[in-house]
Amino acid sequence: MTKKLSAISDLLHHRARGLSKGEPISLPIMASTTFMLPGDPDGSHFYGRNGNPTIETVEAEIGILENAETVLFPSGMAAISAVFHTLLRPGDKVLVHADGYYNVRALLSEHFEPRGVIVEACATVDMADADLTECRLVMIETPSNPGLDVCDIAAIADRAKSAGAILVADNTTATPLCQQPLDLGADIVLMADTKAMAGHSDVLCGHVASRDTSLMNKVRTYRRLAGAIVSPFDAYLLHRGLETLELRVSRANQNALAVAKMLNSHPLVQSTRYPGLPHDASHAVASRQMREYGPIVSFTLQDRQFAEKFINNNELAVPATSFGGAHTSAECRIRWGDKVTDGFIRLACGIEPTEDLVNATENALRELGSE
Numbered sequence: 306m307t308k309k310l311s312a313i314s315d316l317l318h319h320r321a322r323g324l325s326k327g328e329p330i331s332l333p334i335m336a337s338t339t340f341m342l343p344g345d346p347d348g349s350h351f352y353g354r355n356g357n358p359t360i361e362t363v364e365a366e367i368g369i370l371e372n373a374e375t376v377l378f379p380s381g382m383a384a385i386s387a388v389f390h391t392l393l394r395p396g397d398k399v400l401v402h403a404d405g406y407y408n409v410r411a412l413l414s415e416h417f418e419p420r421g422v423i424v425e426a427c428a429t430v431d432m433a434d435a436d437l438t439e440c441r442l443v444m445i446e447t448p449s450n451p452g453l454d455v456c457d458i459a460a461i462a463d464r465a466k467s468a469g470a471i472l473v474a475d476n477t478t479a480t481p482l483c484q485q486p487l488d489l490g491a492d493i494v495l496m497a498d499t500k501a502m503a504g505h506s507d508v509l510c511g512h513v514a515s516r517d518t519s520l521m522n523k524v525r526t527y528r529r530l531a532g533a534i535v536s537p538f539d540a541y542l543l544h545r546g547l548e549t550l551e552l553r554v555s556r557a558n559q560n561a562l563a564v565a566k567m568l569n570s571h572p573l574v575q576s577t578r579y580p581g582l583p584h585d586a587s588h589a590v591a592s593r594q595m596r597e598y599g600p601i602v603s604f605t606l607q608d609r610q611f612a613e614k615f616i617n618n619n620e621l622a623v624p625a626t627s628f629g630g631a632h633t634s635a636e637c638r639i640r641w642g643d644k645v646t647d648g649f650i651r652l653a654c655g656i657e658p659t660e661d662l663v664n665a666t667e668n669a670l671r672e673l674g675s676e
């Protein structure tokens with residue numbers, strides 16, 4: 306019996322399998338907003354907000370990775386916002402991560418709380434024990450960013466199911482190659498494809514995926530009515546990134562693990578967080594539900610001045626926010642008001658050769674030590 310192909314092989318060959326003689330192998334960018342429509346509509350393409358062939362191909366590709374129906378959005382926040390708008394009504398209660406992506410809580414407090422949605426927040430480490438009674442929606446982000454705490458997706462999914470709540474997982478940090486929240490029982494997975502999925506720091510996009518068809522129909526309807534459509538040009542860039550996703554993610558994860566090991570044993574580093582380190586508080590749960598541990602390492606130096614100098618000294622760390630790109634970047638998270646110490650750095654590993662990145666990072670620390 307032949308072994309089943311991995312999802313990434315299916316993704317890479319998805320388009321070519323449907324082609325006839327003379328058709329282009331690479332994905333064409335279908336920029337048209339309007340399509341031939343003589344007579345009555347019959348399900349074919351007719352207007353860009355309702356459907357576009359380039360976007361649909363990319364949705365099918367991501368759908369292979371998620372093993373679920375997928376709807377693309379013009380940013381990660383547009384995907385998150387679509388899920389909230391689709392599911393939350395006045396009087397509903399939502400439990401959200403207290404230490405994950407900040408704009409999720411800002412969106413809830415700015416736009417949903419004033420309309421009567423009850424918003425509660427819970428630290429990622431406490432999610433598995435949180436009270437889910439009366440919850441309509443539970444949203445987790447694991448590993449959380451930038452603290453890199455982890456919660457047990459399967460355990461929370463069980464409890465959400467008993468409570469009648471819908472479990473939504475933001476899988477941006479892990480990617481579907483390293484963690485599959487839907488397989489672990491989550492109802493909806495969403496991602497900022499802006500990060501590792503597109504992977505080149507040049508396009509904003511996001512997606513929602515679920516195996517619940519009626520729920521996905523509602524998300525699709527919301528997108529059409531709200532007009533949150535990704536441009537076919539951006540969808541193309543995402544497609545282009547997806548073709549190298551596995552290579553990039555695997556190198557970035559390998560880099561993060563190697564850098565975390567070095568930082569963890571360095572005398573100037575006060576503490577290091579990486580779910581892939583065997584002693585890390587997240588490791589036990591992470592190793593049960595993740596294949597690899599993502600591109601982000603967090604660590605603490607003595608103060609902000611030291612931390613800024615480290616970033617400045619590191620010839621392979623761009624001083625920038627975001628992650629999942631080709632280059633490594635680093636920043637002091639205190640500048641965004643995260644609940645971290647002054648010297649807390651988020652290092653988002655890129656795809657540089659591992660030895661170069663470890664050496665550059667070690668050199669940057671050595672220069673700090675010699676001042």
Ligand SMILES: *Cc1c(COP(=O)(O)O)cnc(C)c1O
Nearest residue numbers: 380381382406477497499509510
């Ligand atoms: C970046 C990010 C988002 C938002 O994505 P945008 O494309 O910037 O809107 C959401 N969740 C997580 C975990 C992110 O890192």
